[in-house]
Amino acid sequence: MAEEKKLFKVTIDNITIEVEPGTTILNAARMIGGDVAPPAMCYYSKLKGSGGKCRTCLVEVAQGSAADPRPMPKLVASCRTTVMDGMVVKNITSERVLDARAGVVEFLLINHPLDCPICDQAGECHLQDLSYEHGKAGTRYEFKRRTFEKHDLGPYIQLHMTRCILCYRCVFVADQLTEKRVHGVLDRGDHAQIATYIEKALDNDFIGNVIDVCPVGALTDRTFRFKNRVWFLKPVDAHRDCPKCAGKVTLWYRGDEVFRVTARKDYWGEVHDWICNECRFEKKKTSDWVIEGPTNVSRHSVISANHYVKKEQPKELLPEIIGRNPKLLMDIHDVSEVNKPTIHLSALPGPAHSDDFNNNGVSSK
Amino acid sequence: MGRKLLLEKAHVPGIRNYDVYRREGGYAAVEKALKTMTPDEVTEQVKKSGLRGRGGAGFPTGMKWSFLAKPEGVPRYLVCNADESEPGTFKDRYLMEHIPHLLIEGLIVSSYALGSNRTFIYIRGEYAWIVDILEQAIAEAKQNGWLGKNILGTGFNCEIYVQRGAGAYICGEETALIESLEGKRGNPRIKPPFPAVKGLWDCPTVVNNVETLAAVVPIINLGGDEYAKIGVGKSTGTKLISACGNINKPGVYEIDMTISVEEFIYSDEYCGGIANGKRLKACIPGGSSVPILPANLLLKTAKGETRMMNYESLSDGGFQTGSMMGSGGFIVLDEDQCVVRHTLTLARFYRHESCGQCSPCREGTGWMEKILHNIEYGKGKMSDIDLLWDIQRKIEGNTICPLGDAAAWPVAAAIRHFRDEFEWHVLNRQECLTRNYGLANYATPLPITA
Numbered sequence: 001m002a003e004e005k006k007l008f009k010v011t012i013d014n015i016t017i018e019v020e021p022g023t024t025i026l027n028a029a030r031m032i033g034g035d036v037a038p039p040a041m042c043y044y045s046k047l048k049g050s051g052g053k054c055r056t057c058l059v060e061v062a063q064g065s066a067a068d069p070r071p072m073p074k075l076v077a078s079c080r081t082t083v084m085d086g087m088v089v090k091n092i093t094s095e096r097v098l099d100a101r102a103g104v105v106e107f108l109l110i111n112h113p114l115d116c117p118i119c120d121q122a123g124e125c126h127l128q129d130l131s132y133e134h135g136k137a138g139t140r141y142e143f144k145r146r147t148f149e150k151h152d153l154g155p156y157i158q159l160h161m162t163r164c165i166l167c168y169r170c171v172f173v174a175d176q177l178t179e180k181r182v183h184g185v186l187d188r189g190d191h192a193q194i195a196t197y198i199e200k201a202l203d204n205d206f207i208g209n210v211i212d213v214c215p216v217g218a219l220t221d222r223t224f225r226f227k228n229r230v231w232f233l234k235p236v237d238a239h240r241d242c243p244k245c246a247g248k249v250t251l252w253y254r255g256d257e258v259f260r261v262t263a264r265k266d267y268w269g270e271v272h273d274w275i276c277n278e279c280r281f282e283k284k285k286t287s288d289w290v291i292e293g294p295t296n297v298s299r300h301s302v303i304s305a306n307h308y309v310k311k312e313q314p315k316e317l318l319p320e321i322i323g324r325n326p327k328l329l330m331d332i333h334d335v336s337e338v339n340k341p342t343i344h345l346s347a348l349p350g351p352a353h354s355d356d357f358n359n360n361g362v363s364s365k
Numbered sequence: 366m367g368r369k370l371l372l373e374k375a376h377v378p379g380i381r382n383y384d385v386y387r388r389e390g391g392y393a394a395v396e397k398a399l400k401t402m403t404p405d406e407v408t409e410q411v412k413k414s415g416l417r418g419r420g421g422a423g424f425p426t427g428m429k430w431s432f433l434a435k436p437e438g439v440p441r442y443l444v445c446n447a448d449e450s451e452p453g454t455f456k457d458r459y460l461m462e463h464i465p466h467l468l469i470e471g472l473i474v475s476s477y478a479l480g481s482n483r484t485f486i487y488i489r490g491e492y493a494w495i496v497d498i499l500e501q502a503i504a505e506a507k508q509n510g511w512l513g514k515n516i517l518g519t520g521f522n523c524e525i526y527v528q529r530g531a532g533a534y535i536c537g538e539e540t541a542l543i544e545s546l547e548g549k550r551g552n553p554r555i556k557p558p559f560p561a562v563k564g565l566w567d568c569p570t571v572v573n574n575v576e577t578l579a580a581v582v583p584i585i586n587l588g589g590d591e592y593a594k595i596g597v598g599k600s601t602g603t604k605l606i607s608a609c610g611n612i613n614k615p616g617v618y619e620i621d622m623t624i625s626v627e628e629f630i631y632s633d634e635y636c637g638g639i640a641n642g643k644r645l646k647a648c649i650p651g652g653s654s655v656p657i658l659p660a661n662l663l664l665k666t667a668k669g670e671t672r673m674m675n676y677e678s679l680s681d682g683g684f685q686t687g688s689m690m691g692s693g694g695f696i697v698l699d700e701d702q703c704v705v706r707h708t709l710t711l712a713r714f715y716r717h718e719s720c721g722q723c724s725p726c727r728e729g730t731g732w733m734e735k736i737l738h739n740i741e742y743g744k745g746k747m748s749d750i751d752l753l754w755d756i757q758r759k760i761e762g763n764t765i766c767p768l769g770d771a772a773a774w775p776v777a778a779a780i781r782h783f784r785d786e787f788e789w790h791v792l793n794r795q796e797c798l799t800r801n802y803g804l805a806n807y808a809t810p811l812p813i814t815a
Contacts, residue, residue, distance in 0.1 A: 052555035053723045055763055074762045080555045103759030107728035140752055143735045166721060185550065185721070188533070190731040192721030 008085040009066075012036055012059075013093045013321045025078035025089055026057055030268060034315035037268075038091050039101075039130050041108070041215050042167035043079035045270055050172050051079035054165065055104045056130060060097050063088035075100055093321060098134075105135040111146040111190065112216075113162050121217030123230040126269060127165060148193060153183070154201030156208060156222050156281050161193050164218035170194065170210035177274060178204040194218070205244060208280040212263050212271050223281050224260040233259055235297065238289035244276040250295050251286075258284045264295070368595055370583040370603045371576070372619045375463040381498065383505035386466040392511055394585035398474045399519045402585075407478035411581060413589030415601035419456075420446060420537075420574030421652060421692040422767075423676050432561040433479060434569040442570045443481035444546065445472060445578055447488040447495075448530050448537040452653040452714060453694030456605035457575035459617040461488075461495050465502040469525065471578040473511060474585055476523045479571055484525045487542050490532040499527050534718035538766045539572040540564075541720065552722045553766035574692075576605055596622040600675035604690070610648075610697035613637035622675040626650070627664045629674050630697065643699040646804060647782075650679050651691020653711050654771030656778030657704070658688050684778065700804045704786050705797075708779040709737040715772035726769040729760040733776055740787060743794035750787050754780050 007018040012029050013036045019028045027045070029037045038059055043051030051057075057079050061072040066086025075097060078089070091097055109131060116122040148161035166185065171194070174181035183196045196202070202210070210219050233252035240247045252260045261280050263271035283289065319325050379385040386392075398407050412427025433441060445468070449457040461468055468486075476484045488496055503525050506512045514522045528546055530536045536545045540554035543565050564570025580602055584592045593601045600622040609615045612630065614637040620629065629635045630645065639645055645660045664672060667686035672678050676690045698707065716730040736753055739745045757773035757780075764770070780787060790797045 052765060055723050055725055058763060077555065077765075100759060100763050104724055104763070107724045107732075107759070110728050110732060141732065143732075165724065166727065168722075188535070188721045189716055189719040190721065190727050192727070 006085075008083050008087070010083040010085075010087045010089065012089040013091050013317075014323065015317065015320055019083060021082075021085075023083055025059060025061075025076070025081050025083055025087075026051075028083050029059075029078065029089075029091060032317070033267075034317035035092055036317055036321065038078050039126075039134065040079055040268075041126055041130065041165060042169060044169050044172070044213055045268075046274075047169060047172040047176060047213070050167075050169055052077045054108070054167055056101060056108075056134070058097060058100050058104070060090040060094040061087065062090050062094075101134050102136060105131055106139070106141075108165050109135065109139065110141040112165070113145060113147070115163070119163065119217040120220045120225055120230075121163075121214075124269075125217060126215035146190060151195075151199070152222065153196060153219075154203050154207075156277065157202055157211060158220050158222050158225065159194060160218050160220065161195070162218075163216045164194055165216055166192055166194070167215055169213040169215070170219055173210050173213055174202075174204070174207065177206040177209060180204075205276050205278070206274055208277045209263065209271070209274050211280075212265070215269075221260055221281070223284075228254055228259050235295035237264065237292040237295050239292065240279065240283065240289050242276060242279050245279060246273040246275070247279060248273050249275055249279055249289075251289060251291075256286070258286060260284075368603065368621050369619045370595075371460060371467065371579055371605060372464070372617070375460075380464055380466075381502070383466060383502070383509060386464070387509075391466055392470055392506075394582045395470055395473050395477075395511055396517065398477055398585050399517050399521060404478045404480060407474060407585065410589035411478070411584055414584040414592040415589075415599060416577065416580055416584060416592070417599070417601075417676060418574060419576035419580070419604065419692070421451070421654075421689075423690060426573065426577055429561070429573070430479060430571060432559070433571055434562045435480070436569070440482065440568050441480050442565045442568055443472065443476050443479050443484045444539075444542065444565060444570060444572045445484070445486040445575060446537060446539065446542060446572050447486050447492070447575050448534075448542060449492075449575070449692075450489055450532075450534040450537050450718075451692050451694055452711070453609055453649065453696040454607055454652045454692045455609075456607045456617050456693055458492060458495065459607070460575060460579055460605065461492075462498060465495075465498050466506070467579045467582055468499070468575055469502050469506050469511075471581040472525055473506075473516070473523055474581050475571075475573070475578050476525075477521055478581075481571075482522050482524065484523060485546060485565075486525065486527045487536070487546055488527060488529055489536075490530050493529070496527055496529055503527070533720075534714075535720045535766070535768060538768065541766065542572060543570060552720050553768075555765055597673070597675055598677055600677060600690075604674075604693055606674070606693045606695050608636050608695040608697070610695075611640045611643065611699035611702065612697050613640050620674055622673070624674050625664075626672045626674055626679075629695075636695075636697070639697065639699050641699075643701065644804060645697065646700045646702055647698045647704065649688070649694070649696040649698075649775075650674075651689045652694030653696070653714065654767075654774055655689040655691040656684055656687075656774050657698075657707075657782065658778070659782045662686050662782070684774070685781070688778070701801055703741075703801045704779050704783040705737065705741050705790050708776055709734065709741050711775045712737050712772070715768065719768060719772070720766075723765045723769070725760045726764045726772065729756050729769070730772045732756055733772070737776075740790050741797075743790070743798050745787075745791045745794075747788065747791050750780060750784065750791070 008021050009018050010028050015032050017032055038057040040057045041054035057077055058075040059078045060075055063069045065084030151159045153159050171184055182200050185192050186195045211221050233254050235250045235252055238251045248264055249261050250264050251258045263275045265271055374380055374389045377389055408430050416426045417423040418426055447457055472484050512523055533551050535541045536551040538553050539560055541551040545551035560570040595602050603619050603621045605617055605619055607617050618635050631638045647657050647659050648663050649657045666672050666681045679688055679690045681687045712734040716734045719726045719730045721727045733756055736749050757776045760769045761773040786802045789802050
């Protein structure tokens with residue numbers, strides 16, 4: 001008789017959840033969702049061995065477990081640390097974590113070209129999201145940034161090494177999806193680079209997936225390059241009967257034209273099923289596909305800023321984490337007469353103007 | 366004159382050869398261990414001896430051995446870390462070059478204790494000639510029945526292999542060493558799992574420093590309790606110190622950890638004082654990655670006690686006013702040395718050696734080097750000093766392996782103790798190119814900003 005598996009109780013940012021033993025802190029936090037989930041630039045749940053490198057997911061373990069309540073002295077990489085029963089983790093409630101994370105974001109950006117305006121990844125770039133959420137507005141780096149030449153890795157993929165954050169995801173993809181990896185990391189330290197050593201094309205049937213896993217714009221789709229901005233496109237789920245892969249994809253439309261095909265991604269930006277190069281690069285006609293309907297747009301990036309039918313709202317967990325409603329920096333009603341509840345802006349015939357109000361904040365009309 | 370255990374016979378003519386080594390009482394520890402002791406008894410003796418890892422961290426060796434997982438049917442490995450790449454540390458080279466059989470003997474005894482039938486020496490690529498010395502020693506030991514199958518009729522099999530690295534500092538980190546030994550890129554692994562559970566080819570593995578494994582020989586010969594009587598407190602036995610810098614007699618010295626730092630620097634038996642009659646400015650007591658100490662804090666602790674050459678005394682006061690024993694690379698700076706330039710040299714080294722796997726170390730080490738370069742060459746700003754402090758703070762403790770810490774500590778200590786010298790560089794942009802700051806005010810420790 002199979003024994004009932006004991007679940008581990010773990011508290012992350014004051015929210016307690018029960019998870020299977022062997023779950024990582026990051027995955028437990030993702031089950032809670034919202035702001036509790038630490039950002040992850042290198043971890044990819046579908047790639048074995050990934051994670052631990054970027055250090056953006058560092059969290060503080062305030063209590064190791066119920067049996068051994070000592071805190072862990074260092075911040076730990078939540079993507080590679082498994083939970084213990086009774087573990088207490090601090091993510092956004094820990095000053096140390098936020099400080100270290102801001103440091104990591106700064107480190108990731110000092111050699112990044114910040115060429116978002118001309119980068120195809122802009123709008124769906126994890127580094128962009130990360131710097132908006134955890135970075136600082138300015139930089140303290142005043143030196144020349146590291147640059148590399150652009151390289152075409154075969155007919156489909158372009159490598160823009162200058163943008164790379166060395167997450168190793170594409171290396172894992174090549175290791176785990178293809179028979180023989182022909183690219184990897186050369187050199188070390190801040191001059192390390194993804195390369196094929198001798199100019200080689202990446203021509204495996206599934207190598208196109210490196211574009212989907214790349215968190216930044218280092219590996220881009222040559223068939224889509226400079227064609228359109230992602231936020232002008234409408235993602236639509238579709239499938240076809242593909243002999244090589246599952247054939248479940250997202251088509252990105254503008255008007256009637258399919259601009260690109262990608263694998264379907266989940267809330268955390270990870271693909272559901274790997275797709276083959278043929279589906280990704282060759283099938284760009286609506287007639288090739290069976291349309292299922294609009295894609296759930298769930299990441300809070302600019303893609304979701306347009307009006308989509310299926311837009312998922314991120315979870316609002318802040319009141320639960322801090323135990324009260326967050327205090328607003330300023331209540332707009334205290335300082336602005338315009339928004340005084342006594343005035344019904346909708347009653348005004350045209351746009352509101354200061355002439356419309358008298359000194360008491362009452363509409364003069 | 367302190368007691369010598371490792372280098373006692375190192376200068377006997379021909380000790381590199383098996384016959385001389387055997388005549389001088391070599392391989393007695395193997396005989397004693399294999400014939401009269403069980404593997405657990407050997408481990409017990411090492412535990413009793415209080416031997417601490419000589420590679421830098423100072424973790425108790427006996428404890429490390431007892432953590433080794435021993436699942437049925439899975440081979441266990443012992444790996445000797447001879448990837449000695451820390452700037453200022455050259456004790457293992459000396460030991461392997463002069464008395465290679467001592468290491469081989471220690472390896473056989475340790476392999477017996479841990480149940481490792483295949484033992485590896487991972488040696489840095491630059492020590493090319495030492496590979497030949499070790500290979501010869503292994504061949505001689507095998508010829509005489511100390512290695513191979515059924516050693517001394519006990520049924521214990523052991524082979525030792527020498528593997529050359531390609532000259533990466535990071536491969537001295539134990540998990541990076543294991544990766545490199547497996548034939549992969551030398552990137553440190555994320556721990557846990559620790560090598561004691563999943564190491565070389567996913568089998569339980571112990572990685573020990575050359576000196577640690579050599580010290581197993583006197584421990585078995587003397588007995589753990591007797592060995593523990595040498596030295597003081599938790600710093601038992603003898604330690605090899607490789608002294609270099611502005612001293613009269615640079616070289617490798619074996620000390621029994623009861624002498625003071627002052628005696629070590631100034632006595633004729635050891636370093637023989639500062640070269641050219643100059644004065645002592647600062648010293649790095651344990652290899653390039655440990656914090657630098659100014660002369661006043663080096664000779665006396667913050668409490669006013671005399672600082673001794675042992676693990677506890679050197680780390681007295683934490684990083685605020687102390688340092689670490691580290692790997693025993695004793696680097697002495699005289700009054701003419703520039704701390705900024707010296708820190709720049711170290712920062713450049715760590716930038717070059719960072720493996721590039723995790724972001725704080727990869728990007729931070731390069732950034733620190735660039736800022737230090739600016740300060741050293743008269744282009745620095747006052748805010749750069751605080752920026753350096755902030756960068757090192759964000760690297761330390763946030764990386765996968767200790768290389769990040771090792772890169773951050775020298776910078777932190779230099780700013781902590783020699784901030785006036787950094788400021789002088791910023792304020793005197795022309796002068797700092799032609800003249801050194803010298804000794805002025807170096808002895809005044811500054812209040813530490815938390």
